[in-house]
Amino acid sequence: MTAERIKLERLKDKVMTVQEAVDFFENDMVVGSSGFTKAGDSKVVLEALAERAKNEDIKITLMTGASLGHDTDGKLAAAGALKKRMPFQVDRTLRNKINAGEVLFIDQHLSESAELLHNKNLPAVDIAVIEVAYIDRDGSLVLTTSVGNSATFAELAEKIIIEINTAIPMEVYGLHDIYKPENYPHRNVIPIVAPWNKIGRKTISVNPDKIVGIVFTDKKDSPADIAEPDAKTTAIAAHILNFFENEVQLGHLTDRLQPLQAGIGKVANAVLMGFKNSNFYDLTMFSEVLQDSTFDLIDAGKLSFASASSITVSEECYERVFNNLQRYRDKIVLRPQNISNTPGLIRRLGVIAINTAIEFDIYGNVNSTHLAGSKIMNGIGGSGDFARNAYLSIFVTQAASKNNTISHVLPMVSHVDHTEHDVDVLVTDIGLADLRGLAPRERAQKIIENCVHPDFRAELQSYFDRACDRGGHTPHLLEEAFSWHLRLAETGTMKKLT
Amino acid sequence: MTAERIKLERLKDKVMTVQEAVDFFENDMVVGSSGFTKAGDSKVVLEALAERAKNEDIKITLMTGASLGHDTDGKLAAAGALKKRMPFQVDRTLRNKINAGEVLFIDQHLSESAELLHNKNLPAVDIAVIEVAYIDRDGSLVLTTSVGNSATFAELAEKIIIEINTAIPMEVYGLHDIYKPENYPHRNVIPIVAPWNKIGRKTISVNPDKIVGIVFTDKKDSPADIAEPDAKTTAIAAHILNFFENEVQLGHLTDRLQPLQAGIGKVANAVLMGFKNSNFYDLTMFSEVLQDSTFDLIDAGKLSFASASSITVSEECYERVFNNLQRYRDKIVLRPQNISNTPGLIRRLGVIAINTAIEFDIYGNVNSTHLAGSKIMNGIGGSGDFARNAYLSIFVTQAASKNNTISHVLPMVSHVDHTEHDVDVLVTDIGLADLRGLAPRERAQKIIENCVHPDFRAELQSYFDRACDRGGHTPHLLEEAFSWHLRLAETGTMKKLT
Numbered sequence A, B: 001m002t003a004e005r006i007k008l009e010r011l012k013d014k015v016m017t018v019q020e021a022v023d024f025f026e027n028d029m030v031v032g033s034s035g036f037t038k039a040g041d042s043k044v045v046l047e048a049l050a051e052r053a054k055n056e057d058i059k060i061t062l063m064t065g066a067s068l069g070h071d072t073d074g075k076l077a078a079a080g081a082l083k084k085r086m087p088f089q090v091d092r093t094l095r096n097k098i099n100a101g102e103v104l105f106i107d108q109h110l111s112e113s114a115e116l117l118h119n120k121n122l123p124a125v126d127i128a129v130i131e132v133a134y135i136d137r138d139g140s141l142v143l144t145t146s147v148g149n150s151a152t153f154a155e156l157a158e159k160i161i162i163e164i165n166t167a168i169p170m171e172v173y174g175l176h177d178i179y180k181p182e183n184y185p186h187r188n189v190i191p192i193v194a195p196w197n198k199i200g201r202k203t204i205s206v207n208p209d210k211i212v213g214i215v216f217t218d219k220k221d222s223p224a225d226i227a228e229p230d231a232k233t234t235a236i237a238a239h240i241l242n243f244f245e246n247e248v249q250l251g252h253l254t255d256r257l258q259p260l261q262a263g264i265g266k267v268a269n270a271v272l273m274g275f276k277n278s279n280f281y282d283l284t285m286f287s288e289v290l291q292d293s294t295f296d297l298i299d300a301g302k303l304s305f306a307s308a309s310s311i312t313v314s315e316e317c318y319e320r321v322f323n324n325l326q327r328y329r330d331k332i333v334l335r336p337q338n339i340s341n342t343p344g345l346i347r348r349l350g351v352i353a354i355n356t357a358i359e360f361d362i363y364g365n366v367n368s369t370h371l372a373g374s375k376i377m378n379g380i381g382g383s384g385d386f387a388r389n390a391y392l393s394i395f396v397t398q399a400a401s402k403n404n405t406i407s408h409v410l411p412m413v414s415h416v417d418h419t420e421h422d423v424d425v426l427v428t429d430i431g432l433a434d435l436r437g438l439a440p441r442e443r444a445q446k447i448i449e450n451c452v453h454p455d456f457r458a459e460l461q462s463y464f465d466r467a468c469d470r471g472g473h474t475p476h477l478l479e480e481a482f483s484w485h486l487r488l489a490e491t492g493t494m495k496k497l498t
Helices: A009-014 A018-022 A045-054 A072-078 A092-099 A112-118 A150-156 A231-249 A266-277 A292-299 A315-323 A343-349 A383-389 A440-450 A454-470 A483-491 B009-014 B018-022 B045-054 B072-078 B092-099 B112-118 B150-156 B231-249 B266-277 B292-299 B315-323 B343-349 B383-389 B440-450 B454-470 B483-491
Strands: A030-033 A060-063 A082-086 A127-132 A159-165 A211-217 A260-262 A283-286 A303-308 A332-334 A352-356 A359-361 A392-396 A425-427 A432-434 B030-033 B060-063 B082-086 B127-135 B141-143 B159-165 B211-217 B260-262 B283-286 B303-308 B332-334 B352-356 B359-361 B392-396 B425-427 B432-434
Touching: A009 A211, A018 A045, A018 A211, A030 A150, A045 A072, A072 A082, A072 A092, A082 A092, A112 A150, A127 A150, A231 A266, A231 A392, A231 A425, A231 A432, A260 A266, A266 A292, A266 A352, A283 A343, A292 A303, A292 A315, A343 A383, A343 B343, A352 A383, A383 A392, A432 A440, A440 A454, B009 B211, B018 B045, B018 B211, B030 B150, B045 B072, B072 B082, B072 B092, B082 B092, B112 B150, B127 B150, B141 B150, B231 B266, B231 B392, B231 B425, B231 B432, B260 B266, B266 B292, B266 B352, B283 B343, B292 B303, B292 B315, B343 B383, B352 B383, B383 B392, B432 B440, B440 B454
Parallel strands: A030 A060, A030 A127, A060 A082, A127 A159, A159 A211, A260 A283, A260 A352, A283 A303, A303 A332, A352 A392, A392 A425, B030 B060, B030 B127, B060 B082, B127 B159, B159 B211, B260 B283, B260 B352, B283 B303, B303 B332, B352 B392, B392 B425
Antiparallel strands: A425 A432, B127 B141, B425 B432
């Protein structure tokens, strides 16, 4: 196994136990780990660090691609091992620690962490932990199910710890396209003009002298939670597909559409599934995550190519992909997240971006991250990278939830992640509001008519009307703007008790 | 004059009076006009349209590059000639009409209007009004002091009316670099890797058959209001220069810095003037407007090249530039605003962006456009294009104003144009907060300590402390978040009356 997976002779004596590897960590270090939306993350070293932190005062700053699987973030947080965390997380335990002020979190656009590191706008990385399928003859790294920020961490870290994951077939070689934009001040063009362009290397080049430890694992990625479409997500998907069909009829788009980006989750899944029985064909994706629906659409002959930074799928799909890599390898590519999510490429390719909101307001401002203005759920992820630069920026959410006590369309969002300037289309299960070419007062009326749950419509109309009476380009009643959030906190419902 | 300025024979019979030209307009038309921050705008046709609208029910949708000079927006608004206006304005009369709900305004990122038009996400343009220096032998247009969206309007409009401005010397030929990104779905790389790269044509190609009228003018652009640096702007400039010097010492930047973008106004002027007596050299700009300070820095031998979409300067500077074009022509270029402001180039070039805020909050969210959440001042302009994609995104404002009754640093901004994700450094006359690598609670403490006027510091600290007691990643007290704005509206001061 060692011979097969470590092809550079002089690295073979770096194999060690996880316990030995975890000794390299010291208090206050900055650690960069592979892992993007639960894919290709550290399976054993970070977990062992959490164990060590149970009995020792050791706190690190942890940077990753995006979220980690296997409750690793939760274990680290519970053990008090995290001082600071960026750029994304989805873990309940960690979230609670962040909201309690016990862990500092930086919620970053996913394209930007690597930029900030290369530009020295963040502290230097002490240790990189990188999951690989194997180490090639030149000492370069063949990655697994994600690329994330691994190329940046490997380049900039003082020391590198490798996790060789033998659960990943070595045939994964060639799935990755590793490209690094030049450092400032002399940066060139990133030469991608279509999702399928491959412009870089298949492996991450590293200085082998920086590799201080190699451990073996055979743990698979945490599987994605795939929720079947329900009535609401099916309704949202139908509104979006209908909108696309109309755009084609108007001659704005062809049946091929333009490269698609879809956030993670039920709605994105339902939308992509909706393409299966549609007239659209030869679709492509330029996204950040490949989910089950991606492979379903490839199998259905609808999707020709998908570019992203990770493969995050269910157990069933994981087996399907890795037992049939030949079927998929010319149809997918995994890129560093500063390439998959880079603003210039999203604009150049004319991406159609579909992302999920927690709530939006009558003027089209979107909150993707916070509850009641203060408490974070996950993070902005790549939604800002895509929404800001997309050809079409679509946000979706359910109109109401919790037995219709909560409206997700509000007078004013309690936290803004995407401003009205960057939002083209809003969709709920109730309907779709096409906001292109509309001024704020027009946007509000359309959103109220098309997207709001009927239980809340009159009340929202009343807010808007009374705000208009007072005047303004974006009429608001500041003393009442958060009254729905406050009522929910006080009474358990956003509805006025009559 | 006609022979000299209209070099294509068959267009000479299109010369007409302004009255005749204005007859082409009909009610409900979409009009695209040249003009970017008061430069290169329509001097006579739109004004004549305003006159016509005084006695006739004619309302248009007016798109421009950015703001117009000569009170044209005000005249059109006062005459009731505007149904809808985009993407930017700075006129008091128009602003009042917008805030009264009488004119619909779309506040757009300046890079995006042309995209939206080419993508058919906005209504088609009926008439383009373009100021030119002259019409070349092939019928192509030699522009004047701005490019703005003129190339897009000329391409897409059904009819074109030309204003030949004889106040502009014909030697302006060669100052413009007209490049159009390919339409989707097959767009290529925009091949700019340095501010001085010229990649396009010197003139705008048009179908001469679309030119329905040509009028002559000799009106100069409205001069820029140049305010001398005062104590506050000088303090802000000093903080920023000190920050740059420190970045150089840390090895993050060289004495050449990286291409600079500066918003319009007093502060940008003071900052740029500050470079005059500094150690920085061989500076470049990749910005949207060239102001007096640009030419002063060129004259001082500090600035090597400046790229933008317009020249907006004082009367004195205007004379200096156009009487000495040879001195400046290899040091400046004017581009379409979808090139000067395009996200991908701003990221590729690593622009340092300095823009003005109306207010910002303790977490670094910036309001550039609205008073008290409802009333618009000007618009977001290019600030979002630059801030979102810059190497460094700096926002400046005075700490307090109106005899210190108004704090410009607040618990929560009343309108968000730039989220905390896109803001690296905040500066007031009190001091500078470097927010890179900081989590929200760290950002708040640094902003309170460094940027707030002393009269408001304790109160802001109290808000933050009490919000932290309640918890959250971005702790807020929603019931109190706008209390400073509300107090100002009720009592005329944000200060608590004790």
